[in-house]
Amino acid sequence: MRRWLLAGTVVVVALGAIGLGLLPTTEDGFRSTAVTSARDTRSAVLSTREVGAAALRGRVLQSYVNIAVQRARDQVSTAITDLVDTEVPGPSSQRLRDEVLPMLTRSAARINDVATASSTEDRDALSRAVDELSGLAGELGGVR
Amino acid sequence: MKRVFAITLGILTAIGGFVDIGDLVANAVTGARFGMRLAWVVVVGVIGICVYAEMCGRVAAVSGRPVFDLVRERLGPRIGLTNLIGSYLATLFTLSAEIGGVAIAVELATSVHYLLWVPIAAFVVWVVIWRVKFEMMERIFGLAGLSLVVFVVALIQLAPPWGQLAGQAVTPVVPAGEDWATYGFFAVALFAAALTPYEVFFFSSGGVEERWTRKDLVVSRLNVFIGFPLGGLLSLGVMGTAATLFLPLGVRVESLDQVALPVAVALGKLGLAVVILGFFAATFGAALETGLSAGYTIAQYFGWQWGKLVRPREAARFHTVVLVSILIGVAMLLTTTDPIMITEYSLVFSAVALPLTYLPILIVANDRDYLGDQVNSRTANALGVTYLVIILVVAVAAVPLMIISGMGG
Amino acid sequence: MKIPDPLRVDFHLLDRQVVDPDGYLIGKVDDVEVSVGEDGVPVVTAIHIGQHALGNRIGGVIGRWLAATARRLHETGDPRPLRVPFELVHKVDSAVVLSVRHELMDPSALEIWLRDNVIGRIPGARDAG
Amino acid sequence: MLASDYLGRTVRDADGQELGRVAxxxxxxxxxxxxxxxxxxxxxxxxxRLLGYERPGVQGPWVFDKLAGWLHRGTREIPWDEVRWE
Incomplete structure (x- = not known):
């Protein structure tokens, strides 16, 4: 008897969870996804900026730079996927998406620049990439 | 003189052996998000592991019984089995996370993807468990783990606003932009990182295996009371560096390379190399301990012959459990689950599994038939009961906090 | 012979570690055999060691599974737990110490199987660590 | 008979009064x-399991002693020949 009760509860909870997942996204839900994506990307951007700045001062091993940049890039691509996969419920969400998505793709590109510049020991490119990352972090911080 | 040397060596090993992937991750992540506002949890956790390990060491030395032996003996076969399943799973998750940590440390030094290193790291871990002598194993990795002192050096070099860090440490409140559930979740993670069950399984089993007697109690206590707090200081160093570099930027720590970044910024390439070595030693040493502990829990519950001092042939069931556990740990990593994620789950599991391993030890430490005149003093009991309450609260809160905060979101 | 008096079967015997005179770990006291003597008073006659006995005590799905795997592993002889007559118990304290060496007793079927088929085949299995 | 056959069983006294479970x-x-x-x-x-607190002379932390005493209140020893196993 107890077992059936337990099994029944599990099924109800599971169905409930699936049902919640199938509900259409609201404007608020979309905004929260966008803000989270921007926040995670900003975190990756700033982290990479620190790595780049340290590389400029010759403080990090190249193997480390490669891995740190790769990890940051993975984070940004997860953020992009999250945003792209979320259904757009209305016009204001569409505007938000058009505002945030390009920032995310630019972030991914600039993060990549750090790895390239560091491996080719191109100091100018590296310092440019670091500056651009600072700018991007500011923009991303403005997403609310 | 020789004795002083042996004691010093033991303490140094305890310091280096204290920090593992759980401490590295939990401290760096909370440092970046909360500054030093959760530092008090590390202090509470370190005192807790001292209380617990001291009792286990005493019980092991006087009665000759390791932790999991007593778990079944006091709680009976059924509750003991529930406990075994919980503790084994917690240890298994930790083992997997540590192997992942070893692989990532090698990745940071070589740029070769960590998943390629996972099977190699696991194989080497197994070979060391299979071949290398207990004492040697403990010493090498404990001492190499000491290189994590570099976090403390880096913190000083970073010249952080000390007043601000101290201010955060003494006003443990939830900062703006974070909620109670997240604060609570990371408090649980930090506490579990300091008070991991496998550390105690390993410590007490090692004591039994090295045939500690009453005479060894002083040394065991010195190791615990000096080694663990200094190990906790390394943890706070990790937290402090993350608080200094990442908190002002609002960067969240999500991978092991970020944990090392403050040291690179402060100390350059050499510092970075030392950190990577420290990561390697700490996670490798902990992988050995968790691998053995996975075997200890099961073998001690069933009463099988276990241990490193007998020929593996004579402890076939024990060595099979160790081998299979390592293979499962590798399989978990090869599903490409993020090792940091596995670490966080392992901490939650550990928190939940802890009370039932702690309770029997507290009871046995009071049993004159087992300990004679070495039973708990009033102070030890006051502390022991206080920590039982804390451990229970943490265990009950762990899963709800994990769900509400979405693993700290 | 050092045995606590009074002896509490559940507290002093059940689930304690059984060791031989050298400290070799033989198993846990998984059950205790009680026989009624000539005068009608039950006496403790033996301890049982083995997953069959443990499984029967635990009961439920897991208990049945434990007992079943233990039975299946027995390729030869009786699929029964190891029975140690109580006369061979030398001491009962934090462990149950026997007065005979473990070589004189039937080893666990699982241990033998794993030794012969898995662990014993790995190089270095004969060296202590 | 095995110890596990006795333990946990409900027993009665000679008059058929229930005594409780065998611990x-x-x-x-x-x-x-x-x-x-x-x-x-x-x-x-x-x-x-009674955790060992039923034995005389065991000193736990004070709270445990009290707690075990309360949880196990009414626990007593009945001479073997006064117990009826059914």
Whole structure:
């Protein structure tokens, strides 16, 4: 008897969870996804900026730079996927998406620049990439 | 003189052996998000592991019984089995996370993807468990783990606003932009990182295996009371560096390379190399301990012959459990689950599994038939009961906090 | 012979570690055999060691599974737990110490199987660590 | 018979009054070293192991002593021949 009760509860909870997942996204839900994506990307951007700045001062091993940049890039691509996969419920969400998505793709590109510049020991490119990352972090911080 | 040397060596090993992937991750992540506002949890956790390990060491030395032996003996076969399943799973998750940590440390030094290193790291871990002598194993990795002192050096070099860090440490409140559930979740993670069950399984089993007697109690206590707090200081160093570099930027720590970044910024390439070595030693040493502990829990519950001092042939069931556990740990990593994620789950599991391993030890430490005149003093009991309450609260809160905060979101 | 008096079967015997005179770990006291003597008073006659006995005590799905795997592993002889007559118990304290060496007793079927088929085949299995 | 056949069973006294569940079997060790059953430890509610606090002279942390005393209240030893197993 107890077992059936337990099994029944599990099924109800599971169905409930699936049902919640199938509900259409609201404007608020979309905004929260966008803000989270921007926040995670900003975190990756700033982290990479620190790595780049340290590389400029010759403080990090190249193997480390490669891995740190790769990890940051993975984070940004997860953020992009999250945003792209979320259904757009209305016009204001569409505007938000058009505002945030390009920032995310630019972030991914600039993060990549750090790895390239560091491996080719191109100091100018590296310092440019670091500056651009600072700018991007500011923009991303403005997403609310 | 020789004795002083042996004691010093033991303490140094305890310091280096204290920090593992759980401490590295939990401290760096909370440092970046909360500054030093959760530092008090590390202090509470370190005192807790001292209380617990001291009792286990005493019980092991006087009665000759390791932790999991007593778990079944006091709680009976059924509750003991529930406990075994919980503790084994917690240890298994930790083992997997540590192997992942070893692989990532090698990745940071070589740029070769960590998943390629996972099977190699696991194989080497197994070979060391299979071949290398207990004492040697403990010493090498404990001492190499000491290189994590570099976090403390880096913190000083970073010249952080000390007043601000101290201010955060003494006003443990939830900062703006974070909620109670997240604060609570990371408090649980930090506490579990300091008070991991496998550390105690390993410590007490090692004591039994090295045939500690009453005479060894002083040394065991010195190791615990000096080694663990200094190990906790390394943890706070990790937290402090993350608080200094990442908190002002609002960067969240999500991978092991970020944990090392403050040291690179402060100390350059050499510092970075030392950190990577420290990561390697700490996670490798902990992988050995968790691998053995996975075997200890099961073998001690069933009463099988276990241990490193007998020929593996004579402890076939024990060595099979160790081998299979390592293979499962590798399989978990090869599903490409993020090792940091596995670490966080392992901490939650550990928190939940802890009370039932702690309770029997507290009871046995009071049993004159087992300990004679070495039973708990009033102070030890006051502390022991206080920590039982804390451990229970943490265990009950762990899963709800994990769900509400979405693993700290 | 050092045995606590009074002896509490559940507290002093059940689930304690059984060791031989050298400290070799033989198993846990998984059950205790009680026989009624000539005068009608039950006496403790033996301890049982083995997953069959443990499984029967635990009961439920897991208990049945434990007992079943233990039975299946027995390729030869009786699929029964190891029975140690109580006369061979030398001491009962934090462990149950026997007065005979473990070589004189039937080893666990699982241990033998794993030794012969898995662990014993790995190089270095004969060296202590 | 096995100890597990006795433990946990509900027993009655000679008048058929329920005594409770069997928590432990108490034996006295004879001169020949054979433990002979003398009493049954019976408890009204607790079903698991008694954690050792039922023995005289065990000092736990104060709270545990009290807690165990409360959980196991009504626990008593009944001489073996006064117990009816059904």
């Amino acid at each position: 432990d079997l108490i034996a006295q060790v004879g001169e020949d070293g054979t433990p002979r059953m003398v009493a049954v430890l019976v408890t009204p509610r607790w079903r698991g």
